[in-house]
Amino acid sequence: MSLLDYFKLSKPKTATLAKERLQILVAHERYYRNKPSYLPQLQEELMQVIRKYVQVDQDAISVKFEQDENQETLELNIVLPDTQSNSAREHIARDVF
């Protein structure tokens, strides 16, 4: 199964379907556990990078952290604000008039 298929399957069947969404997933396979995980700190830095490209409200971010013996995953789900749809409408308006 491709990654594109995974995201299609995991898409929520809710009202957020009409929203733009950004998902960031980080998986770290670890065989040597003598060092602490850096994923929580990495999460902060990833959000700083994302905010350079899109406006993100703090309450629009959901974070999930999972781990088992040899693997950790960090999942960030971000619902993007409607500003992009506004600019799309402006774009259409410019084309029409």
Place this chain on the structure above:
Amino acid sequence: MSLLDYFKLSKPKTATLAKERLQILVAHERYYRNKPSYLPQLQEELMQVIRKYVQVDQDAISVKFEQDENQETLELNIVLPDTQSNSAREHIARDVF
């Protein structure tokens, strides 16, 4: 299926199994395609963040970019160097002697 399960299923059955790996996946659901994709530029910035935490050789990175009508995915697969296993061995040596 959880994300952790997805990564387990997508694990390569090769010699790289014994290596530590880091995967970063970004999925952008887009409904308004009037703006260019920022994922290629985002990819560069994500790698800069990752390099703060782990040493990454350029040839240890594989990149996959997929897109369909409403979605784009960026997948970075990074095989981490053996320095972590070396420090694990040093750690064991310190405990023994």
